[in-house]
Amino acid sequence: MNERVNLGKASPALYKAVAEWDRLATEAAHLAxxxxxxSHLLRLRASQINQCAFCIRLHTQDAIGSGESYDRIAVLPAWRETAYFSEKERAALALTEAITLIADGQVPDTIYANAAxxxxxxxxxxxxxxxxVINSWNRIAIASRYPVQA
Incomplete structure (x- = not known):
């Protein structure tokens, strides 16, 4: 694999700005x-869709560390087929998926209306x-090919 520019190292001010953006989004989620x-499951689900191995590993570990169950993490890609998630969580997951897949029909009014x-x-x-924010992180990690090694 060819060596990629590590965006965090090449442009530390921009990387720090995204990190601050992430901190503010995390704070807003907490306040809400x-x-x-x-919140880590939401990030994990977007990262799964984007196939960002670095962020999948990170947010799986963070979700476990925050007390999420292995069952909820394991069924996350098939959340619609389970009873593990509340109505609010289901709406949040659908909205997160729609934002992540924005090129595929944008954010459908039906998904937004259901969430609202x-x-x-x-x-x-x-x-x-x-x-x-997680979609931005996914793009940073994927474009830079952040290493994911056993």
Whole structure:
């Protein structure tokens, strides 16, 4: 594999700005009442879709460290087929997936309307920001080919 420019090292000010953006999104999620463990599941789900191995590993570890169960982590790619997630969590997962897959129909009005029925505006904004930020991190890690070794 060819060596890639490590974006964090090549442009540390930009990397720090994304890290601060992440901190603010995490804070907004906390203030909106989004559980820390579930916020990592949202990041994990976007990272799974984007196939970002670095972020998948990171947010799996963070979710476990935040008290998420192995079962919820294991079924996350098939969350629609389980009873592990509340109505609010299901709406948040659907919204996160839609934002992650934005090139495929943008964020459908039906998904947003469903989320808006069960999530308040603070929760909606926090979840959207979490999705936007993790998608940025996924692109940074994938473009730089951050190493994922056993």
């Amino acid at each position: 009442g989004v559980a820390q463990g579930f 029925q069960v999530l308040n505006s603070s929760e909606l904004a926090a979840i959207e920001w979490l999705a936007i």
